[in-house]
Structure formats: structure tokens, C-alpha cells
Amino acid sequence: MDLSQYLEIFIDETKEHLQTLNDQVLIMEQDPNNSDTVNEIFRAAHSLKGMAGTMGFKRMQRLTHDLENVFSEIRNGKISVTPDIVDIVFKCLDALEGYLANIQESADEGTEDNEEIINLLNAALDGGSYSAPVSEPEAPAEEAPAAASASEDASSSKSSNGDKAKFHELALADFEVKAMKDAVANGMHVYGATVYIQETCILKAARAFLVFKGIESVGEVAKSEPSVQDIEDEKFDFDFSVFVISEKDIDQVEKVMSNVSEIQEVVIEEFNPDNAKIASSDAKTEEAEEEAPAVQEAPAEHAAAPAAKKEPEKKSTDTNKKKPVVNRSVRVDIEKLDDLMNLVSELIIAKNGLVSVSANEAGNHNQQFNEQIEYLERITTNLHESVMKVRMVPIESVVNRFPRMIRDISKKLNKEMELIMTGEETELDRTVIDEIGDPLMHMLRNAADHGLENTLDRIKLGKPRVGTIRLDAYQDGNNVTIEVSDDGKGVDAEKVKASAVKKGAITEEQAEKMSDKEAIDLLFRPAFSTAEKVSDLSGRGVGLDVVKSKIEGLGGDVEVSTVLGEGTTFTVRLPLTLAIIQALMVDIREEKYAIPLSSIVTVEDIPASEVKLVQNKEVINLRGNVIPLVRLSEELDFEPLDEEPESLVVVIVKKGDKQAGLVIDNLIGQQEIVIKPLGKYIYIHKMFSGATILGDGEVALILDTNTLL
């Protein structure tokens, strides 16, 4: 059988299992006696082995097999969890990830046998009391009982033969019975069948699908329980029942069903529709209800089954009971979503066009036209939001590898530290997610390597022995903020200045004038590192500047704040969406510009007389805050006006805790705009983040207010 169509599922599920293993082994390291964790690890390892075997990846299967043996002994209490064992296990997981990477690239696991790790695993086993041979590459004999025990409950309930023809219990709807009776009247046969799939089967939905395909070659499926959809989604235990209408005799029908591999048993009988249980009839409701809970149980049992596709264990334990483990979802190529997004963008531009036509001809058309326009506006806005939501991915998929990374760094540097993460469920656009992993990883490494002191120093300073690194993510209006902070020594502004002077990045005079904050911002300059020692992890001077440019490339920004001796916080702000934003349209002289609404605080009318000069810069005092003024007409190279207007329209914008007042000439209004690139070849000053097409077809530039602060 061609397995290539299952390769994608295999890769996705293997990733999940490896992530579960990584997560759970970290927990096990902290709490070796947690039997839930050990069981979960064992299950994940077992599934992994089965899947690798099914797909024919022998080396991967062998390595997982030995890994599973180790967990099996841990579970049985024969060997105890020591740091050495955890290290070997992590090595093994890395090797498995290596296999997976090969498979992803070339559909082949490669030729690395990882003998060394296998020997280490076996040595770990020998260290315990277990001494049975473990190096057989394949152990089908062991596999079966292990699987059986994993789903013991499920199998015991259906051991007796009489219960096996489960289809007798099915309640049928009137129309289904009628279809069967018609078929019988036409000389066809109706068969009831219950199909049992081997419990070691990994891709049972695929097997079930083959059974259905087989049936379709000899007849048709009149009814199936669970429904075909649920079976495709793997929402069933190891059996399902069908009613088949066919003109072939019973042996032929049975043959096509039982010919599918990994099918354990097919119980099939001729079925008389007159004996059917009618779902709607009162007399039968009791039994029908009995059936219902049995079906609902399936997802719960399913959670325990080895092949279950599940969320990381922490969550699944409390969500299991409420909703099925398997989400009903469709995998979609990201390019198709991009196309969809582009179409929505075009639709919004067309809608804006219509709105502007209707505004220009105000009064010329009737109420109904206006209502339809408003309706269209609502729909396009909702459509945009829906498409955006489809593209959103929780940052969990990026950050879930960090605990493991911090653990490794901790071992390597011999510093005690822990990573606390919150807000992993915060969602970001897929394109942002793909890019944000490296910058975050860099900041975490920085915190671990430069931020935190050595354990000894921490004790001397009277700080908690274990250093804390935090990663907090949350949504803030139209932005997502991710903070990476540590409780380490903080950044010494004087040291940064001295280092910058030494490297010739700034002069000594500049250094003297510089505020601490400005000095710390020097960290984001290229080729800058204050680490006195270059380590494996960081300090090579490539880093924070790359982090900054990457984040700015995504339309976000990054700031650092630090308190000497108490710690450092990096704050990354990212836009929720990259393509369509709400903006305030403004006039500056005869030109129109867009200012993203997300950066606007308020809009104020300020009498010209209230503009004051501080250090030769124009400022206003707004409710106690002194805010610098930026005259956009000057920034945009307009000639100054001969006469100052008496009152200024000032748009107050913010970036972090900084504010500025942008002087404009006129407000036009709020509008949903589509960000378009300005094309190649032309030089675009960084004060513009792009352009948009207005309702009347004209182009307006979008101001990036961050660069004006």
C-alpha cells in the first residue's frame, strides 16, 4: 500500500509526540515520581514507535523502541530517574528530531543508526535490574501486549461474541429503513456489519476509509455509525458498524471488507429491514438513548488510545471531558490563504470606491442605496476579520521549544534558572509567527547568558538562587506584546558607553551627553556586545541588531528597559495584522496621508499661542504632559505657509511610553485601508510604511509614526 499520502499526517503527529515527550520529560526531571507524566511519556513513545513502524522507518522505530524500554522500566519502578538518564533521553529525542527532519526533506529517515545513543539507552537499562535482551530491532511480540494493556478497558467490554454484531443496536431513521425495504423489494440484499480494527493500528481512519471504498465497489453504504465524517476524523474507537445495500452475496461483501489490512474481524449478517429499530418510535427511544452515551464515550476512550492526536497533555486532561480531542479542522496551504487575503483586500478597495462615489453624489440616490452600501461595508469588515482569524496561530507553536532550550543552557552554563511563560495562547498572523521564533530565541539566550548572574553570585547578592526568565505575551489593542525579562544584573549604561567609545561607535563627547536610555539603545546597533567573554551562546556581536531589524521588518518594534541589579526587560510589539488596518486619513496641504489608528492616542485642537519652545524645540503642554510637536508639513518638504493658522490640529501618537503631537491641516476621517507596497526601484523614506489606494482610486502614503518620535 502506498503510504506517501499519510506522510504529512505522520510528520505532524510525530512532531506533536516529540513535543509532548520534551514537555513531559522536563516535568519528569522536576518531579520523578509523577506517575501521570511517566504514563504519558510511555504512551507518546509507544505511539511514536508504532507510527514509525507502520511507515517503515526502521531506524527510527528501533531507537524509539529502546527509548520505550527505558520508560517502561521507569514506569515499573525498576530504574529511577537520574539526571544522566534525562540527558540520554533528551539526546535520544534530538536524534528522533533528526530523523524527522530527514523524513520531512526527503521522505527518507536517512542512514544514521545512532548506535551510540542506543548503547547509552541499553546501558541505562542494565544499570537497573532489567536484563532481558533489548536490542532486537523489531519486537512485534512485545508491541501487541503493550498496546493491549494501554487500551485494556476498551477491549474487555466487547469480548463476548454475542455483543459483537453491534449493528443490531443501531437506531435507524424512517427514510433509511424505507431505502432498505425498497432495495429488498428490488431483489437486493441488505447486510449489517460491524468491523473491528486491530488495536495496534495507527492510521485507523485510513483503514476505515479503505473498507468504505471496498464496500462502494460492491454496493453502497446505507448507514454507518459513527458517521462517515466522524470516522474520517478518527472520532471512533476500534470498531464501526455499517448497513450495506448490495446485489452481491454475503461472502463477497465480507471479503472486500476483511481484505483490508489491519482489520481484525468483520461480523456480517443479512439484515431484515422489518426488524430495524426506528429511531423516532417511542417504544425504542430507551434503547436508542442507551446507544447514545456509548457513542459519546468514544472520544474519551480515544484519548487513551495510542494513536490519539492530542493537544499537549496539560490541557487535554481538563478539556477532554468537554469536547472531543480531535478538532474538526481542514489543513490549508498558507498560499491559498494568502490568495484569499489578497482577494479580500481588493474587495475592500472596491468597497471604498463605492463608498466614495456614493459620498460624492450625496442626495442623488435613495435611502435604499445607502443601506446597501452600509450592508456591504459590514460584510467586508466581517469577511476581513474572518480571514484574519483563519490566519491566526497561537504563539505556543513557537515558544513551546523554549523550556527545553533554557534547560540545556542552564546545564551548559551551570547556572540555575527557570523559564516562566504566560500567554502562549495569544494569537498572531501566521507570517509573523514564522519569523518571530529566532528573535525571541535570541533574546532568551541573551537573558540566560548575559542577564542572569552565576548561581554563586546570586547567593552572594542575596537573590533567589534560581534565576527567573519570563516570557509574557498578551494582546494590546491592535498589537501583540511579548515581554522577555530576567531578574539578573541589568545593563550597566556606563559600561555600554565605555564599550561603544572603545569600539569607535560614538565619541567620548557624545557619550557624556547621552542619557542612560540612549546608551542602552546602543545595544541594538550592529556589531555590539558588552560581553567580556565570547561564549558559545552569545556575545559575538551579531544579535540584537538582527533582532531589531527582523522585528521592524514585521512592522513591529522592540524596546529595552533595565534596572541595574534587578533585571532587564525586552518589550516586543507586533501588529496583529499585516495587510489591512484602520487608519485616520488626514490632509496635509493638498495631499492626503494615512496614520494607523493603533498608534493614535487622541486628536486635539491647540491654539497656536500655546506652542512653547523648549531647547529650541516646539512642545505643547497637554493636561500636564509636555509633548514635542512634529510639523508634518515640514517633514514632508512643504514650503512654510506665509501665515500661521490660529489653531493647530494635532494628532497625538504614541510609541511605548513616548508621545508626540503631529501637526496636520485637516481631518478627513477613519477608514479601513489596505497596505500596499510602493513598488521596487523607488527610494522610500522610512517615515512611510507603505501606501494605500483610496476610494477615488488615488494613492495615499501611510505614515510610520514610530520613526517620527
Place this chain on the structure above:
Amino acid sequence: MAEVIESASVGEVKEYIVSRVGDEQYGIDISYVDNIVRMQSVTRVPKTQPYFIGVINLRGEIIPVMDLRKKLELEENELTSATRIIIIKPEQSALLGLLVDEVREVVSLAVEDIEDVQHDSNGEYNMYVTGVGKYKDTLISLINVAGIIDD
């Protein structure tokens, strides 16, 4: 070299769109040309190169427009009803508009009709022109598309 009109029987023949910029004629290899549009509303882009007059919206795409007069350092002239924007496609998925005073005709030039000069009358190297084509009794400067976008 004898004057050869229209398609020559010898060698390769290329088609050029001939446009007037000031008093001179410039030819653009037709394989680069995507479209020719009338003058339309142009949005100025502050702080950009001086020879870019701004950007236009062409069927939902934003395209920068270069003033060939300024690029070729010719005298400025007023826009007239004959002014056109030639949209060229120097690379896949990137368009550029060239502002010209008038678009005249399409001519076919054989390789022999093209003098391969990249130096102007003062002997200076001119990276914007690949050669001069002779057509009837006029000379057409052939624009080096790679040269004008390479700045």
C-alpha cells in the same frame, strides 16, 4: 552602412517603442513594455530620488513613475495632452512607469542598424543608453532598461 528600412533580412530584428523626450527620440525594447497609459493623478513621494515624480495606481497596483527627462538630465517641460506613461516590466513582478512627452510609433530595427555606442558626444560613458538606432533619417537612442533602474 546602407540605410535599411523596416525588417532587415540579415540578423536579428528587434521592435522598439519610440517616444519623444524633449527634442530627442528614445526607443524602448518592446519586450519590456507592459502597457502605455495617459497621464493621470500622481501621488508625490517626499524625500525620494528627484527623478521620481511619485506613484500611480494602475488597476490596484501601485507603480512608481520616473520622469525620463529628469533621469536623462534634460530640460524640464510642461505636461501636455500627449504626455504618456510607459509601464515597463524590468523584472518579474515589478513594474515601473516612465514619463515621456509623446509616444510615436513602433519600429523594427535590425542589429546592423544599431550602433553600439555607450558614449555620448562628449565622450562620456552613458549607462542609460545601449546604442543608437538609425531609422529612416532619424536617430533613436535605445534605452538601457537595466541602467536606468540601477541606482
